[in-house]
Amino acid sequence: MSGTGVTVKKNVNFSEWYVEVVLKAELADYAPVKGCMVIRPDAYAVWEKIQEVVNQKIKSTGHRNAYFPMFIPEAFLKQEAAHFAGFTPEVAWITQGGDTPLEEKLAVRPTSETIMYDMFSKWIRSWRDLPLKINQWCNIVRWETKATKLFLRTREFLWQEGHTAHATAEDAEVEVIWALNMYKEVIENILAIPVLIGTKSESEKFAGALYTTALESIMPDGKALQMGTSHNLGQHFAKVFNVKYIGEDKKDHYVWQTSWGITTRLIGAMIMVHGDDKGLIMPPKVAPIQVVIIPIPFKGLEAEAIAAKTKEVAEILRAKSINTLLDDRSEYTPGWKFNQWELKGVPIRVELGPRDLKNGQVVMVRRDTGQKIPVKEANVVATVENLLQEIQDTMLAKAKALLDDKTTLVTNYDEFKHVIESKGGFIKAAWCGNPECEARIKVDTGATIRIRPFEKDTTKNICVYCNNEAKGGIVYFARSY
């Protein structure tokens, strides 16, 4: 790594490119604690935007934010056997407070099901208390042993976890799908990343869930990234935490529960999917700076006129709630600033120099395409508004093309192995439903079933591995992060 710009090409060395973009665009930095990162303001602003949009969606549907302790008694985690088995390898434990060893060690939450549902059992009495729909924004600790990857794998990360309790299985099911679709909309519309949705296989489902639904995207290196999950917990947790209500029928019933979450990993996906050799490209809807104005000054009278005009343009845009930065730093040349803001991924650059002043115009440059567009002064606001939307749309379309390009239908195992080795990506293949075939494929190729689509596609119905009948039809395999 050298200089201030990105020195590695995205398609030459993808993982190095990723590290450079994250560090040089000042999105994150390595913390002095192993496996931990600092989320810097530009990336945190993206997270805040995600929070804003998700909060709007969950609050308008009756969910409420709350906060639960980050310390979870060991006994709680142990209550649901599968849940405990799933998480215990990566739980951080607190065994001492001050100088005193704890009588019962405390887990630093790897997820909050247990501590939340213990409280739910206290709060839920009758069918009138249902549904209970709680959400929490918090940090999570999972004690990874190795391989820190900024935003994608760190010991501590930020997320949102929704937890709901319902009177009926049907209501829970509706909630699971609601959350899944809510995520799909946020990720596609705001982050401009297309996703596949479906259910996880048994081996990939959340520890303690009845079933897990998930959103998966493909990264430019051909590896899949899980973008979010929504679990139907059935009554497993209700039974061990005794979450019961008295129904209209005057009888006791266990509640039906769901949990769902997205994490700061989404920011990593945004960087990987959209960035290019110059650095980051921010989708306009999450960009902390949507427009940067760069004056092209010259000595003499024009310098003042240009300064005044750029200020005027900045104010006009800000009045329309467009996040605008006027970069009038005198210590840097325009060319330097161009590179700097391209590295940071600002969607639109507005240049204003003597020529423009004379012509009553500005020059707009799209970050995603590099296209330069002269715009008459009177049309600046309308053009920026249109361009922001157009850039957002173009980015989604480009990411969609990536997804299509990285999705391959195969009919036999040789083809499967060939595709995994050559181009990677999602492999659509029929699967018989036997976990053994799934496990063998994983051992052979490293690929796992990422998604079983909701809409059954049975145009291929012979299992790609064992050649038996594949009633479930086609599923999506991939190597993943």
Add this chain to the structure above:
RNA sequence: GGGGCCGUCGUCUAGCAUGGAUUAGGAUACAUGCUUGGGGUGCAUGCGAUCCUGGGUUCAAAUCCCAGCGGCCUCACCA
């Protein structure tokens, strides 16, 4: 947890093979001044290094050996 690579001013690096004179050199960044300004301006001056840490070998260690820490790549596990 396994395998591979790496660690020198804020950053990127030279030096390391074959231990000693380079005062640990350069570039960049940073500070000041002038200059310049439509794609990382140019000049000058200045500031800046426990050579990752701890042991060991040696008359002598940035350099050789061991251990640890941290990062990257990769496998396993996970969001």
